[in-house]
């Protein structure tokens with residue numbers, strides 16, 4: 031038996047690991063590469079012909095873990111994709127959105143290249159279409175947490191809550207080949223402890239081999255302080271100034287987290303009641319999935335379900351705006367309001383329209399609650415650039431710009447160490463993936479110093495699981 035690292039090797043996207051045992055190949059995750067320099071890998075033939083792989087085990091619904099699935103199915107994969115029911119529902123939302131973005135991008139590039147009189151490289155066609163995405167959904171099969179599943183004659187799997195996003199999983203594999211029996215554990219993305227909405231990550235006492243993510247191998251999250259107090263401060267001050275508050279959010283998890291906090295502040299009477307618009311059809315759909323799985327929520331969020339008739343993200347003043355017309359009508363609303371819209375880094379989506387209307391108004395506030403990557407509009411605004419270009423216009427930034435830290439869905443360095451601490455003895459080998467080379471290599475050195483056998487695999491590297 032052996033394991034092949036087909037992505038998330040010394041970088042953070044394109045999670046996909048192939049495990050071969052007794053002649054059968056299983057894939058854990060089928061992620062899309064998202065780093066600009068690695069996008070090309072999405073277009074290369076899959077390192078193992080998809081038709082030869084019988085099963086995909088999916089840890090969660092983020093694109094860097096599931097985003098390659100439609101292309102993979104179109105390239106000949108005809109087996110089962112096993113995931114928790116919540117992951118399946120969220121993956122459908124995420125993949126349909128990704129497919130339509132790719133269709134739009136391809137159409138836009140085609141138009142631009144035609145105008146410039148040149149022939150562009152392949153991305154004039156989408157990596158996959160909405161139709162491809164829909165076709166891939168037929169491959170999904172639900173598996174509940176803790177339920178042992180027989181994957182094939184030599185391999186059984188079990189899913190455990192990873193505490194990262196709704197439905198997210200860590201997966202254990204029980205492998206048998208010619209009298210040899212080995213356990214293999216995939217951490218998926220490890221969540222943070224004591225976060226609202228999702229439960230705490232599962233921990234394990236033993237495994238022969240462990241594949242662990244290392245997104246934050248070398249740093250802890252900045253201590254946010256009491257998030258609810260900070261949020262209440264920002265919203266109250268904005269209400270006094272009489273301006274709108276724009277919050278760029280990711281549709282999955284972050285949007286729900288912010289709604290959860292605002293809802294609690296409203297119910298507790300800690301902030302003035304103003305309309306709160308969730309202006310993202312995808313975030314609205316994702317929120318509905320959360321409501322369908324109350325059993326997966328942490329006790330704090332569950333208390334909202336049983337404590338009143340309300341839903342965990344529902345509170346007086348909350349309005350969902352799905353259509354473009356509804357979204358536009360927010361701008362004619364008189365009086366202060368709070369607007370949550372995507373994208374989370376302001377590089378696309380409805381938030382850009384709201385920024386055009388509000389960023390030049392000193393009474394307004396732009397509140398950042400997520401990481402802003404270099405080169406994004408969000409990062410420019412956060413760093414104080416003015417004017418900024420949005421939709422072809424140069425706009426002076428006069429709104430108040432604030433940031434609240436601490437919203438990451440990933441365990442920081444201390445969380446990763448806490449997860450490893452649960453092992454009663456080190457595994458035969460620990461493979462560090464899903465993290466920048468520098469941090470992963472540093473953590474590997476540190477753990478080797480404590481007697482652990484650690485590998486930081488390179489792209490397409492394989493290891494025997496002896």
Ligand SMILES: [Zn+2]
Nearest residue numbers: 090092194219
């Ligand atoms: Zn993730």
